[in-house]
Amino acid sequence: MRMEYVGRWLYNPEGVAEGYLRFEDGVLEEVCLGAAPRESTRSVILPAFVNAHTHVGDSIAYPAPKGTVEEIVGPPDGYKHRVLKASPRDEKVSSMRASIRTMGSTGTAAFIDFREEGVEGVKMVAEALDEGSPRAVVLGRPVGDGVLVNEMDALLKHCQGLGLSAVRDWPLDSLTKMCRITKSQGKLFALHTSEALHENLDRVLALHPDFLVHMTAATDQDLRRCAETDVPVVVCPRSNEFFGIRPDIPRMLRAGLTVALGTDNCMICSPDMLAELQAAYRLSIPKGGLTPAQTVQLATFGGRKVLNAEGKITTEIGVSDDLVAVDVGGADPLLEVVTTARSGDISAVIRGGRLRRP
Structure with a gap:
């Protein structure tokens, strides 16, 4: 079993909170709140x-x-x-x-x-x-x-x-x-x-x-x-x-x-x-x-x-949601996302609970 950790911050409509994603063999098993393990990527997790x-x-x-x-x-x-x-x-x-x-x-x-x-x-x-x-x-x-x-x-x-x-x-x-x-x-x-x-x-x-x-x-x-x-x-x-x-x-x-x-x-x-x-x-x-x-x-x-009329795209970060990880270098991850991040900084895309690399 291969364990991977992605992210250090989770986005919510109010801003960000410390958190990360835990994968087993490329499958998202848990959305975790709190400080990420050292090996986790320095990324902010956004809804896709x-x-x-x-x-x-x-x-x-x-x-x-x-x-x-x-x-x-x-x-x-x-x-x-x-x-x-x-x-x-x-x-x-x-x-x-x-x-x-x-x-x-x-x-x-x-x-x-x-x-x-x-x-x-x-x-x-x-x-x-x-x-x-x-x-x-x-x-x-x-x-x-x-x-x-x-x-x-x-x-x-x-x-x-x-x-x-x-x-x-x-x-x-x-x-x-x-x-x-x-x-x-x-x-x-x-x-x-x-x-x-x-x-x-x-x-x-x-x-x-x-x-x-x-x-x-x-x-x-x-x-x-x-x-x-x-x-x-x-x-x-x-x-x-x-x-x-x-x-x-x-x-x-x-x-x-x-x-x-x-x-x-x-x-x-x-x-x-x-x-x-x-x-x-x-x-x-x-x-x-x-x-x-x-x-x-x-x-x-x-x-x-x-898209609410179709009701097929979720609005909460959960294990079945489509997510994106954006690598950041500074202390204000959202400010970096809206100013200096580039598409090359997208290090992971999670679709249907599975980890994909761009």
């Missing part, structure tokens, strides 16, 4: 990340040129849509697989992907998954805006819901129909909202979305209404920064919102949640700042709350 908004299909279009949101990602003729139409299927699947493997090696347990290209698009994500891949929650999108019931039924058979672009991109009757069909099947319905331009929130909330992405151009009243109606918001700081947008996460939290993080377009940002939470911490400093514990919470518990 939930990447709450990705576009892995965009991986084929890396690197993206500079431009506005509309020029780069706007449907139907933005840069990414032109590349998707022109690229061979096998190359798209291969590039998706590389991005998904990056997520797995950098501590992501699950990702929520907005996938264009209809049924074929969501099938490509399934083909890109390996046995050890993070859990994929795929939100598809119909081809074109003339939505047919049989097309929707076929799409929803292969994915966990719909992930749409902004409401202004769709006819109102199509939006209403898509929402009704998706909700009738108990699946997730989410949209991009108020990214670069403010959008009418009445029209958005009338669709009863499970969560919204961006909300960087939202008013204080918009944020409060989302909080009051329990609609979480996923923020993508590095993608926002690419387009010259500065998210105000402290303002969102003050409004009472549940906030999660996502890496957004793979053609713009690597799907590395450690890099994303560090961007959230850095870009929030001029807005009043976040504590290190708050920042880590966005990348862990925030995404889990977005």
Whole structure:
């Protein structure tokens, strides 16, 4: 029997406490509180990340040129849509697989992907998954805006819901129909909202979305209404920064919102949640700042709350949970995580109670 010890600190929503993980033959047997044995790694143990908004299909279009949101990602003729139409299927699947493997090696347990290209698009994500891949929650999108019931039924058979672009991109009757069909099947319905331009929130909330992405151009009243109606918001700081947008996460939290993080377009940002939470911490400093514990919470518990409807990802550190160990050198492990740690400092990923090395 081979015994291993990993970690010296355990994260919780309030900060960290001394603790470590005990493995027997690579299987997590115990989460221990208190001082770690001398041979244990100098790591902080975090819940594995939930990447709450990705576009892995965009991986084929890396690197993206500079431009506005509309020029780069706007449907139907933005840069990414032109590349998707022109690229061979096998190359798209291969590039998706590389991005998904990056997520797995950098501590992501699950990702929520907005996938264009209809049924074929969501099938490509399934083909890109390996046995050890993070859990994929795929939100598809119909081809074109003339939505047919049989097309929707076929799409929803292969994915966990719909992930749409902004409401202004769709006819109102199509939006209403898509929402009704998706909700009738108990699946997730989410949209991009108020990214670069403010959008009418009445029209958005009338669709009863499970969560919204961006909300960087939202008013204080918009944020409060989302909080009051329990609609979480996923923020993508590095993608926002690419387009010259500065998210105000402290303002969102003050409004009472549940906030999660996502890496957004793979053609713009690597799907590395450690890099994303560090961007959230850095870009929030001029807005009043976040504590290190708050920042880590966005990348862990925030995404889990977005996925509450599915109830399959735990929110407590236990022997069956997905966890990540980040090696640290100083006396303030969480500050190191949100400022100077790099993906190479991730020394262990624990998935399904088994120890894996990146």
